[in-house]
Amino acid sequence: MINKLIENIKKTNAPIVVGLDPMLSYVPQQVQQKAFAEYGETLEGAAEAIWQFNKAIVDATYDLIPAVKPQVAMYEQFGVPGMVAYEKTVAYCQEKGLVVIGDIKRGDIGSTSEAYAIGHLGQVQVGSKKYAGFHEDFATVNPYLGSDGVKPFLKVCKEEKKGIFILVKTSNPSSGEFQDQLIDGRPLYELVGEKVAEWGSEVMGDSYSYVGAVVGATYPEMGKVLRKVMPKSFILVPGYGAQGGQGKDLVHFFNEDGLGAIVNSSRGIIAAYKQEKYAQFGAENYADASRQAVLDMVADIDGALKAR
Amino acid sequence: MINKLIENIKKTNAPIVVGLDPMLSYVPQQVQQKAFAEYGETLEGAAEAIWQFNKAIVDATYDLIPAVKPQVAMYEQFGVPGMVAYEKTVAYCQEKGLVVIGDIKRGDIGSTSEAYAIGHLGQVQVGSKKYAGFHEDFATVNPYLGSDGVKPFLKVCKEEKKGIFILVKTSNPSSGEFQDQLIDGRPLYELVGEKVAEWGSEVMGDSYSYVGAVVGATYPEMGKVLRKVMPKSFILVPGYGAQGGQGKDLVHFFNEDGLGAIVNSSRGIIAAYKQEKYAQFGAENYADASRQAVLDMVADIDGALKAR
Numbered sequence: 001m002i003n004k005l006i007e008n009i010k011k012t013n014a015p016i017v018v019g020l021d022p023m024l025s026y027v028p029q030q031v032q033q034k035a036f037a038e039y040g041e042t043l044e045g046a047a048e049a050i051w052q053f054n055k056a057i058v059d060a061t062y063d064l065i066p067a068v069k070p071q072v073a074m075y076e077q078f079g080v081p082g083m084v085a086y087e088k089t090v091a092y093c094q095e096k097g098l099v100v101i102g103d104i105k106r107g108d109i110g111s112t113s114e115a116y117a118i119g120h121l122g123q124v125q126v127g128s129k130k131y132a133g134f135h136e137d138f139a140t141v142n143p144y145l146g147s148d149g150v151k152p153f154l155k156v157c158k159e160e161k162k163g164i165f166i167l168v169k170t171s172n173p174s175s176g177e178f179q180d181q182l183i184d185g186r187p188l189y190e191l192v193g194e195k196v197a198e199w200g201s202e203v204m205g206d207s208y209s210y211v212g213a214v215v216g217a218t219y220p221e222m223g224k225v226l227r228k229v230m231p232k233s234f235i236l237v238p239g240y241g242a243q244g245g246q247g248k249d250l251v252h253f254f255n256e257d258g259l260g261a262i263v264n265s266s267r268g269i270i271a272a273y274k275q276e277k278y279a280q281f282g283a284e285n286y287a288d289a290s291r292q293a294v295l296d297m298v299a300d301i302d303g304a305l306k307a308r
Numbered sequence: 309m310i311n312k313l314i315e316n317i318k319k320t321n322a323p324i325v326v327g328l329d330p331m332l333s334y335v336p337q338q339v340q341q342k343a344f345a346e347y348g349e350t351l352e353g354a355a356e357a358i359w360q361f362n363k364a365i366v367d368a369t370y371d372l373i374p375a376v377k378p379q380v381a382m383y384e385q386f387g388v389p390g391m392v393a394y395e396k397t398v399a400y401c402q403e404k405g406l407v408v409i410g411d412i413k414r415g416d417i418g419s420t421s422e423a424y425a426i427g428h429l430g431q432v433q434v435g436s437k438k439y440a441g442f443h444e445d446f447a448t449v450n451p452y453l454g455s456d457g458v459k460p461f462l463k464v465c466k467e468e469k470k471g472i473f474i475l476v477k478t479s480n481p482s483s484g485e486f487q488d489q490l491i492d493g494r495p496l497y498e499l500v501g502e503k504v505a506e507w508g509s510e511v512m513g514d515s516y517s518y519v520g521a522v523v524g525a526t527y528p529e530m531g532k533v534l535r536k537v538m539p540k541s542f543i544l545v546p547g548y549g550a551q552g553g554q555g556k557d558l559v560h561f562f563n564e565d566g567l568g569a570i571v572n573s574s575r576g577i578i579a580a581y582k583q584e585k586y587a588q589f590g591a592e593n594y595a596d597a598s599r600q601a602v603l604d605m606v607a608d609i610d611g612a613l614k615a616r
Contacts, residue, residue: 023419024434032435041435073420077427078434079441083391107450108413109480111331112381119385126332126386127340127349133387142415144452145478146485170453172417177454178500181491188489188496195485 001137001162002205005099008066014298019266020089021071022050026271028283047081054089057270058096060287064294067099069264087134102136107149114152122156138163140214143192150199158203163210168192171216171239193229200233209233217245224252235261241268247304269293309445309470310513313407316374322606327574328397329379330358334579336591355389362397365578366404368595372602375407377572395442410444415457422460430464446471448522451500458507466511471518476500479524479547501537508541517541525553532560543569549576555612571609577601
C-alpha cells in the first residue's frame with residue numbers, strides 16, 4: 001500500500017491528503033435538512049448528512065489527490081450510525097482509487113492491539129469465513145505502550161501489505177508536555193522516531209517502509225531532525241492551514257527525492273466554503289470551494305518545494 | 309459516577325472489574341453454533357455470539373461485582389456489527405446496575421478529543437435533539453498528546469458526571485520502552501501520574517476524583533509510588549491473573565481506606581471454564597465457571613488486603 005500511495009502521489013503531483021473530519025457544523029444547511037427530512041433529527045440523520053457531505057467533496061477532488069484521511073472520532077461521536085458512515089466513506093474513497101488513511105490513533109497490547117489491527121487493516125476469522133471490518137489502507141497508531149502495542153500491527157501490515165503511521169510529535173500546542181521531555185539529553189519524540197525507523201525496517205516497500213510517522217507541521221525544526229532519524233518512513237504531516245502550518249514550513253519534511261511526506265488539511269479543505277477566501281462559492285457549492293482549496297494547497301506546497 | 313463506583317464497591321465488597329473482552333475463541337461452540345445458525349458465519353453472527361456470551365456471564369456475576377470493562381477492540385474487529393454488540397453490552401450492564409468502564413484508550417486533540425468524549429461519555433447535538441452514542445460511564449484515555457487531549461474529556465466528565473482512567477504505567481512487558489524513560493532522574497510514568505493528579509483536582513467527586521489512572525498489576529513497586537503521587541485517583545489495575553499479577557501484589561495500589569483501586573481480570577473470568585481449575589463446570593456451564601472465578605478472585609484480594 002505504501003507503493004500505491006507513492007504511485008498516487010506521483011500521478012497527482014500532490015503530496016497531500018484531505019482530512020475527512022466532518023463536524024456537523026461544517027455540513028451546509030441544505031445537506032443537513034435533506035438528511036433530517038429523510039431520517040429525522042436522529043443519529044441516522046446525522047450520519048446520512050456527513051456521508052452525503054463527504055461524498056460530494058470526494059467527487060469534486062478525487063482526481064487531484066492521492067489519499068484521504070477520515071478522522072474516526074468525528075463518526076464515532078454519532079454512535080453506531082456514525083460508524084456505518086465511516087465504513088461507507090472508506091469504501092467509497094477506495095472505489096475512487098484513493099488511498100485511505102484511517103485516523104484512528106489506536107494502541108493497546110498483545111491480542112487487543114491485534115484485534116484493532118485486524119478490524120481496521122486485516123481480516124477477522126468467523127467460522128470458515130473471513131471479513132474485513134473497516135478495511136482502511138493505513139491506520140494511525142499511538143506508541144505509548146511500546147513494542148507490544150505496535151508489533152501486532154506490523155504482523156497484519158505484512159500479511160495485508162498495508163501500513164501504519166505512528167504518532168511521534170503531534171501538532172498540538174501541549175504535545176511537548178510528554179513528547180519533548182529530555183531523556184539523556186534527547187527528547188522523547190526522537191526516541192520514538194528511532195523506534196519507528198527500527199520497526200519500519202522489518203516491513204519495507206520498494207523504497208519506503210510500511211511504517212510511517214506523524215509529525216506536526218507546526219514543529220518544522222523538529223521535522224527536520226526527525227526526517228533524518230527516519231529516512232525510510234513517510235511522514236504524515238497534520239497542522240497545515242487551520243492549525244497554522246504553511247508550505248514553506250514543510251520543505252524539510254520531504255526527502256531529496258521529493259517524496260517522504262504527505263501533508264494533511266482537514267477543515268481548510270472540507271469547510272473551505274466558510275472562509276472569506278472562498279466565500280464566492282457559497283454554501284450551495286461547498287464542494288467546488290473544496291476543489292479550489294485543494295488546488296491552492298497543492299500550488300503552495302509545490303512552490304515551496306521548488307524554491308528550496 | 310465515581311461516587312456510584314465506590315458505592316457499588318462497598319455494596320459488593322469486591323474491588324474488581326470483569327473485563328468483557330470476548331475473543332471468538334473464548335465463546336463455547338454451542339453458543340457460536342446457535343448464533344451462526346441464525347445469522348450465518350457472518351460479522352452479524354460473530355457479534356451475536358459474543359453478545360450472548362457476554363449476557364450469560366453478566367447474568368451469572370452481576371450481583372457479585374461493581375463494574376465491567378468491555379474492551380472495544382474485541383468488538384471493533386467485527387466491524388459495524390461488532391460495535392452494535394458493544395453498545396448492547398454497555399446498555400445491558402447498565403440495566404443490571406453495573407458501572408461500565410469502556411476500555412477504548414482513545415486520545416487525540418481539541419475538537420477530535422471532544423468528539424471521542426462526546427461519543428463515549430457525552431451527548432451529541434443533532435439539530436434540536438441530543439443522543440448518547442456509546443454511553444459508557446468511564447473511558448480509558450491515552451495521555452501521549454498531553455493536556456490538549458485530556459481537557460476535552462474533563463469538560464464532558466464535568467457536564468455528565470462521568471470519569472476517565474488515564475494510562476500511566478501499562479501492564480505489558482514493553483511498557484517501559486517509553487514509560488520508564490528517566491526525565492531529570494524520574495520516570496515518565498511519574499510525570500504522567502503528576503498530571504493525572506493535577507487534572508483530577510479539577511473534577512472531584514465526594515472523596516475521589518473523576519480522573520483515575522491505569523497502572524498494571526505486573527508492576528507493584530511502581531504502583532506503590534504512584535499511589536502516593538495520585539492520592540485522590542482511583543487506580544484501574546489490569547494484569548491480574550492471566551498476565552501474572554496476584555492478590556498480594558496489589559495491596560499497595562489501595563489506600564488506607566480500603567478504596568482507591570479496582571482490579572481487572574478478563575480472560576481469567578470470562579474464559580475460566582477453559583482452565584484446569586474450573587474444568588469440572590464444562591463448556592456448557594461456562595457462566596457458572598465465571599461466577600466461581602469471580603468468587604475466588606474476590607477472596608484472593610480480600611485475603612491479601614486483610615493480611616497487610
